[in-house]
Amino acid sequence: MNPNALPANWYLCTRFSNMRIESEIQRRRTFAIISHPDAGKTTLTEKFLLYGGAIQVAGAVKSNKIKKSATSDFMEIERQRGISVATSVMSFVYEGIMVNLLDTPGHKDFAEDTYRTLTAVDSVILVIDCVKGVEEQTERLMEVCRMRNTPVIIFINKMDRDGKDPFDLLDELEEKLKIKVRPLSWPINTGTYFKGVYSLYHKKLNLFRPGSQRVEDDVFTIENIQDTALDAQVGQRDADTLRHDVELIEGVYDTFDVNRYLKAEVAPVFFGSAINNFGVQELLETFIQIAPLPQGRDTDKRHVEADEPKFTGFIFKIHANIDPRHRDRIAFLRVCSGHFERNNFYHHVRLDKNLRFNNPYAFLASSKDVVDEAFPGDVIGLYDTGNFKIGDTLTEGEDVMFRGIPSFSPEIFKELINMDPMKTKQLEKGIEQLTDEGVAQLFLHNNGHKKVVGTVGELQFEVIQYRLEHEYGAKCRFQPISMNKACWLTTTDKKQLDEFMRLKTDYIYFDKDNNPVYMAETAWALNVAIQNHPHISFHTTSEFKTEAV
Ligand code: G4P
Numbered sequence: 001m002n003p004n005a006l007p008a009n010w011y012l013c014t015r016f017s018n019m020r021i022e023s024e025i026q027r028r029r030t031f032a033i034i035s036h037p038d039a040g041k042t043t044l045t046e047k048f049l050l051y052g053g054a055i056q057v058a059g060a061v062k063s064n065k066i067k068k069s070a071t072s073d074f075m076e077i078e079r080q081r082g083i084s085v086a087t088s089v090m091s092f093v094y095e096g097i098m099v100n101l102l103d104t105p106g107h108k109d110f111a112e113d114t115y116r117t118l119t120a121v122d123s124v125i126l127v128i129d130c131v132k133g134v135e136e137q138t139e140r141l142m143e144v145c146r147m148r149n150t151p152v153i154i155f156i157n158k159m160d161r162d163g164k165d166p167f168d169l170l171d172e173l174e175e176k177l178k179i180k181v182r183p184l185s186w187p188i189n190t191g192t193y194f195k196g197v198y199s200l201y202h203k204k205l206n207l208f209r210p211g212s213q214r215v216e217d218d219v220f221t222i223e224n225i226q227d228t229a230l231d232a233q234v235g236q237r238d239a240d241t242l243r244h245d246v247e248l249i250e251g252v253y254d255t256f257d258v259n260r261y262l263k264a265e266v267a268p269v270f271f272g273s274a275i276n277n278f279g280v281q282e283l284l285e286t287f288i289q290i291a292p293l294p295q296g297r298d299t300d301k302r303h304v305e306a307d308e309p310k311f312t313g314f315i316f317k318i319h320a321n322i323d324p325r326h327r328d329r330i331a332f333l334r335v336c337s338g339h340f341e342r343n344n345f346y347h348h349v350r351l352d353k354n355l356r357f358n359n360p361y362a363f364l365a366s367s368k369d370v371v372d373e374a375f376p377g378d379v380i381g382l383y384d385t386g387n388f389k390i391g392d393t394l395t396e397g398e399d400v401m402f403r404g405i406p407s408f409s410p411e412i413f414k415e416l417i418n419m420d421p422m423k424t425k426q427l428e429k430g431i432e433q434l435t436d437e438g439v440a441q442l443f444l445h446n447n448g449h450k451k452v453v454g455t456v457g458e459l460q461f462e463v464i465q466y467r468l469e470h471e472y473g474a475k476c477r478f479q480p481i482s483m484n485k486a487c488w489l490t491t492t493d494k495k496q497l498d499e500f501m502r503l504k505t506d507y508i509y510f511d512k513d514n515n516p517v518y519m520a521e522t523a524w525a526l527n528v529a530i531q532n533h534p535h536i537s538f539h540t541t542s543e544f545k546t547e548a549v
Contacts, residue, residue: 030120182261185197312402314334360381413486
């Protein structure tokens with residue numbers, strides 16, 4: 001028999017496998033909770049895990065945020081790196097749905113890590129502190145969601161505190177986050193007088209009892225808000241205010257349209273208090289009902305749909321082993337399509353080589369287990385001995401690279417100075433590997449003799465210096481230099497670009513993929529350059545789908 005001949009039942013096998021992929025997609029939701037530090041992301045995550053049965057007691061999820069005060073506590077950094085491997089992905093099953101929750105670092109210096117994690121999710125829950133409203137970090141995170149058309153649900157937390165007026169908060173959300181909002185629940189008072197939340201979606205009244213966990217008896221179904229039963233529960237004055245508010249909401253806001261949410265045109269808003277476990281279950285239940293299923297992704301050649309039979313996936317995060325004696329790392333892969341199987345060979349597109357993974361693992365709360373298979377929406381950890389960079393794509397053979405994992409212009413630039421010429425090789429290897437992990441970005445000038453490291457926060461320089469010394473035995477220091485923005489350059493007129501690069505030779509660097517980058521010293525210098533060179537585009541991200549500056 002010809003060994004290449006298909007088995008007689010090949011058609012049925014393929015159909016079965018496609019049906020299996022389809023049904024696994026249907027039961028998955030992959031998302032991230034994002035917030036400005038201290039808004040309550042960790043607390044909400046923990047409550048979700050409690051509902052999912054992934055943890056049994058509150059306090060089991062260690063906060064992976066590096067406390068704002070601990071700016072140079074290296075042991076803390078090391079400890080946090082350990083914790084954040086364990087809590088990078090937390091999967092649990094809730095009402096038959098496999099929920100993959102991807103953790104994002106709260107500290108602003110690790111914002112870039114958060115941006116990359118957002119490329120691996122299909123939706124986000126954004127937590128806002130009702131006292132502080134929209135904060136700086138929230139706006140930036142939302143910008144990334146907007147760039148990627150990621151559907152967003154907003155949870156306004158800490159309603160047990162005296163916060164801003166809910167209508168003012170909604171206006172602030174629309175204005176600062178530049179997205180239409182639609183409340184799906186509404187608070188009855190706030191702070192000391194907070195009495196509960198009325199679900200506009202389920203027409204239920206959920207009464208608040210401070211300090212207590214949710215009790216079934218505290219939930220009332222109120223089909224008609226005019227019903228006097230409402231007065232009996234919350235008192236006449238608050239009942240009247242609620243009726244008035246609800247009338248206003250129904251008059252001002254369009255009816256909630258789930259398709260507009262899925263298209264990222266409108267963000268549903270919920271109110272609650274994560275620490276009191278109030279409004280959390282409602283949020284989770286609505287989330288699993290409306291959140292998008294695992295979505296396909298764009299590659300450099302075509303759009304890959306999640307339900308395609310062949311496996312594809314990309315690396316969005318790399319973690320170094322916390323034991324410096326072992327150089328191996330963990331690469332986090334998001335499955336985009338098909339069926340990933342342990343011990344199969346997959347094609348590493350950038351290196352054009354086939355790799356096999358013996359011990360891929362999935363993450364259940366803080367433990368990790370070897371898995372035999374994974375489906376679209378899943379995130380698996382792959383042991384890596386230096387093969388992977390952020391953005392690498394694995395396929396069953398097709399030469400496509402997933403898009404949408406850009407580097408953003410760093411905000412702080414420093415020159416890397418080698419302090420021990422005998423260890424030049426170690427330093428070069430170390431900085432290359434650390435930048436592959438996405439800890440920072442590296443820009444080279446003068447054939448690599450001058451190395452500039454760019455980050456979004458000061459903390460990374462300390463991390464790099466510490467890790468270069470402890471993991472690679474290379475000593476370095478960082479020298480501040482005055483640079484304001486890194487702009488990747490493209491042109492419709494090669495002559496003009498060559499001329500610009502000749503004129504600005506001191507300011508032209510190359511990124512790790514050898515793309516030319518203009519390092520503008522000031523915003524003014526950048527503006528002048530833009531005005532004088534109409535045929536050159538100056539991009540503040542390394543992927544040029546977004547608008548030029
Ligand atoms: P983050 O991950 O977004 O940074 O926030 P996290 O959950 O750590 O919460 C920040 C602080 O806000 C914590 O207090 C937490 O207890 C508190 N918090 C969270 N949700 C609520 C809420 O609904 N109401 C009120 N009043 N507080 C809330 P902390 O004092 O900084 O830390 P901890 O000592 O309580 O852990």
